[in-house]
Structures are given as C-alpha cells and as structure tokens.
Amino acid sequence: ETGVTQTPRHLVMGMTNKKSLKCEQHLGHNAMYWYKQSAKKPLELMFVYSLEERVENNSVPSRFSPECPNSSHLFLHLHTLQPEDSALYLCASSQGTSAYNEQFFGPGTRLTVL
Amino acid sequence: AQKVTQAQTEISVVEKEDVTLDCVYETRDTTYYLFWYKQPPSGELVFLIRRNSFDEQNEISGRYSWNFQKSTSSFNFTITASQVVDSAVYFCALSEAAGRRALTFGSGTRLQVQP
Numbered sequence: 001e002t003g004v005t006q007t008p009r010h011l012v013m014g015m016t017n018k019k020s021l022k023c024e025q026h027l028g029h030n031a032m033y034w035y036k037q038s039a040k041k042p043l044e045l046m047f048v049y050s051l052e053e054r055v056e057n058n059s060v061p062s063r064f065s066p067e068c069p070n071s072s073h074l075f076l077h078l079h080t081l082q083p084e085d086s087a088l089y090l091c092a093s094s095q096g097t098s099a100y101n102e103q104f105f106g107p108g109t110r111l112t113v114l
Numbered sequence: 115a116q117k118v119t120q121a122q123t124e125i126s127v128v129e130k131e132d133v134t135l136d137c138v139y140e141t142r143d144t145t146y147y148l149f150w151y152k153q154p155p156s157g158e159l160v161f162l163i164r165r166n167s168f169d170e171q172n173e174i175s176g177r178y179s180w181n182f183q184k185s186t187s188s189f190n191f192t193i194t195a196s197q198v199v200d201s202a203v204y205f206c207a208l209s210e211a212a213g214r215r216a217l218t219f220g221s222g223t224r225l226q227v228q229p
Contacts, residue, residue, distance in 0.1 A: 004158070033216055041221075042118075042218075042219045042220060042221045042222070043205065043217075043219040045216045045217070048216055056216065088157065090157075090158075090159065092159075097216070098211075099145075099146065099147050099209040099210055099211045100147050100164065100166065100209075100211075102149065102161045102164055103159075103161070103216075103217065104161065105151075105158045105159040105160075106158055107156055107157040107158040108157040108158065110157075
C-alpha cells in the first residue's frame with residue numbers, strides 16, 4: 001500500500017461548487033499537512049495537524065476548510081473558490097512535527113477552478 | 115526569517131554527465147535541518163536526504179552526493195553520471211528547530227536528462 005494516498009487525483013470545479021480533497025496515510029504517523037503548489041510560487045504550507053489538532057494555519061482564506069477526523073485521514077473542504085486557487089494540492093505526513101522529521105508526500109490533487 | 119534560494123530554474127544535461135543543483139539558505143537559528151526532495155512527473159515529493167546544522171560532513175549515496183557548507187550557507191546536490199530517470203524537479207528545504215513546524219521550500223530546479 002502506498003504510504004500517502006490522495007483522492008481525487010484531478011478535479012475541475014466551478015467557482016460555486018463545493019468539493020473535498022481526501023488524504024490518507026498508512027505510515028502510522030501522527031502529523032499531517034496540506035501544501036499548495038502553484039506554477040509560479042514555491043510550495044506553500046497551508047495547514048498542520050498534530051494528533052488531530054490543528055497546530056498551524058498559514059493565513060489561508062476561509063474558503064479552504066481542513067478537517068482531521070483521525071490521525072490517518074485529512075480532508076480539505078473547498079467552497080466558492082477562485083481561479084487563482086487552481087494548483088496542485090499536496091498532502092504530507094510525518095511522525096511528529098519536530099524540525100528533523102522528514103515528511104512523506106502524497107501524489108497530490110491537481111485542482112482547476114473555472 | 116528563513117528562506118531557501120534555488121537560483122537554477124531549469125538545467126538540461128545529456129545522460130552520463132555530472133550535474134550540481136545549488137541551494138542557498140538563510141536562517142537565524144543555530145539549529146536547523148536541510149532537506150532535498152525529488153518530484154518526478156507523477157507529482158509526489160520523494161525524500162532524499164536530511165542534514166542537521168551541526169553535521170557538515172559530505173554525504174554520498176550511490177550516484178548522489180551532497181555538499182553542506184555553513185560558511186557559505188549552501189547545501190548543494192550533485193548527481194554523478196546522470197540518467198534519464200533522474201529527470202524531475204528537485205527541491206531544497208529548511209526547517210528551524212525553534213521555528214515553525216513545517217518546511218520552507220525553495221522554488222525548485224527542473225532537471226532534464228536527455229538520452
């Protein structure tokens with residue numbers, strides 16, 4: 001089983017739609033992350049969850065709403081997005097959130113907002 | 115504030131050539147960690163190496179080697195005898211022991227290895 005899986009792999013949505021991205025990790029980790037990768041910007045951290053509690057929210061607009069029901073699953077709920085939100089959304093997990101913990105990434109969801 | 119700069123946006127080499135990817139970082143912390151990740155066309159970032167700020171020994175793993183120099187705040191990555199399968203985007207990243215909980219990435223270097 002692949003360590004970190006993400007579904008869907010591709011998503012096209014209109015600006016008025018509501019959709020959710022799903023991430024699942026099979027590594028027994030206790031921390032999970034959402035990153036945004038745009039064409040012209042470095043990878044941007046969005047949210048960090050540690051032991052199912054949100055420990056970092058990087059000034060992300062409220063149209064992005066994360067949810068972490070347990071240590072293996074992470075969701076990103078999307079509503080009324082803008083075209084500039086089109087990007088690759090990457091999920092990652094790690095064992096702990098210390099600076100030395102390497103993160104393991106999923107393949108990402110390629111999101112296009114029309 | 116922490117920052118990672120990868121000045122090379124894209125590099126193209128022919129198979130079997132050696133190639134070095136540059137990474138320069140900025141941090142005020144004395145304890146920090148540097149990482150390299152590879153992002154193949156499939157999308158997921160693959161962890162390659164982690165180095166802590168107190169260990170300046172160079173590291174070699176097969177065709178990959180890393181040169182960490184605190185004096186120049188650099189953590190460069192060399193691929194020897196490159197192969198087509200090395201084609202990917204490579205990211206350098208930094209995390210501070212006293213800072214935020216996640217990685218600060220550079221903008222990445224796209225490596226194209228031509229057959």
